[in-house]
Amino acid sequence: MQSTITGKAYVLGDNIDTDQIIPAQYLTFNPAVPEEYQMFGKFALSSVPASQAGLPKGHVPFHTKDEFVSDYRIIVGGKNFGCGSSREHAPIALDAAGIEAVVAEFYARIFFRNAVNGGYLVPFESVNRLCDRICTGDDVKIDVENNLLHNLTTGEQWQLKPLGEVAPIIDAGGVFPYAKKVGMLKV
Amino acid sequence: MPAMTMTEKILGRHAGRDSVQPGDNIWVDADILMTHDVCGPGTIGVFHQHFGKNAKVWDREKVVIIPDHYIFTADAMANRNVDTLRKFVAEQNIKYFYDVGTPRYKGVCHIALPEEGHTRPGEVLFGTDSHTCTAGAFGEFATGIGNTDAGFVMGTGKLWVKVPPTMRFVFHGNLPPYLMAKDLILAVIGDIGCDGATYKAMEFDGDGVYALNIEERMTLCNMVIEAGGKNGVIAPDQVTLDYVNARNASGKKYDVVTTDQGATFCYERVYDVTKLEPVIAKPHSPDNRAYVSEVRGTKLDRAYIGSCTGGKMTDFRAAAGILKGRSVKIDTFVVPATSEIAAGLKSEKLNGQSLEDVFLSAGAKIGQPSCAACLGGPSDTFGRLNGPISCISTTNRNFPGRMGHKEAKVFLASPLTVAASALTGVIADPRDCLQ
């Protein structure tokens, strides 16, 4: 895992479920096919209601110049991020759109597992509720080693929770490389 | 040995350990891995990528493949995904595949699994679908996973699992005729919130639970994911065993596992079901709870009766009881979860009329067994909300866009409440029209 993750923040609210992250009609693309993988980036976050898209004001498109990849690198969310279905297409969509990390108060279990085990992005938990304190478009930097999020736009600094027991899986790049490393898998 | 909950015991046994505690990370052996047409192709991709092009699944009799989501559609990509499953089944010689267009076709995986005898007490079931938790009604550990995890299970038969703490919900009393299991679980989700059971097991207990038939118990366990639960579970009784023994696909032996006296629960709540009222979840979250009496009269455009939550025989029996001899006022869609249930609608009679006839004469449309509009799907999906309309539904989720259009409003309720509302075109209380 890189030691810092830097980029523009895109801010969302509570209970961002997997249907909002990638609506069901796009699940017919097969993420195992590289040309189709990028299609998930195109439709990422396309079911978030406009008023909730890019807080605090909303109505901020997630994609600007490129239709597949967003300008934003880090998503800041509220409670229960990624709730709903088990579709791995959700962290895949964010990854395909160029998102490297999500910072939320806490996650729904399956989304968290998928993000970690698939090695798509780093799901950080914040100590404070940050979705009302960071604005869409702020430049932020995550200092991974010290569990800190710097808001470069405002100069504020926020504590993140340590990644804890999933850190070795994230470090290895997902559950397959991790299982090989610990001798669980010999292929 | 310390006293353990049934979830802890099942997981411990599958990791070869006598004792585990909540928070332990363990490698667990899977008894069954289920996948479907939406997540199957991705899972197969992960499997081949990591285990090699010529790799074989860990056990061809333990991988169960059930296409159900995008079935009756002209969408070429959706149909291609089923072809991907067919190719994999042929190459791996998978024993249990319920293919579309064949007499084996079933429909919604969570109902197909028990009907075809793939759910047994004490087992561990992983499925690439969040409502895999439904099978907890058979006294097993069942949970939803993603493609990467499923690809890992496909190759190894194992998965790392963090042992969850258990929350206990006790129901006392017999359900009054105007209530169903759907009301109970919507009440629970309203009480604890849609993140109230995140990372936790939800165990249901009490005479009120054991008075429910197996389908109603499945409805309870089905929606634990709507509270963030990892799994839902109900200890087996004779009702469970009779069902399982009549269908057990492989004739495999199983162990009945129950919670020890004195086991630790992280939360406990007791309900007197005789005091509850019909419950509804308003848009756009399953925990946005109201009593039907509070929102009675809200205008609706559509009613939908179907899905793994509300598309079983018990659900249709309840709805038919209300619709018989009457006419619906709004578009009403009826979707049996499986082909067995679709056959049941034809064969089961209510005062001499088949349930299917009851629905058709009331003016409802009946679709083919599948997930249909429960998750929106391709634009030609039966019942899909293609515009910003209001729908009352027996399904399980009402987040924005779930049933199609992202401005559509979805109210979740029991089949009784949905049927009563279909008759009036506004949210209606089943107590007003039970015959």
Ligand code: SF4
């Ligand atoms: S019926 Fe709905 S909730 Fe059930 S498996 Fe199908 S899409 Fe999922």
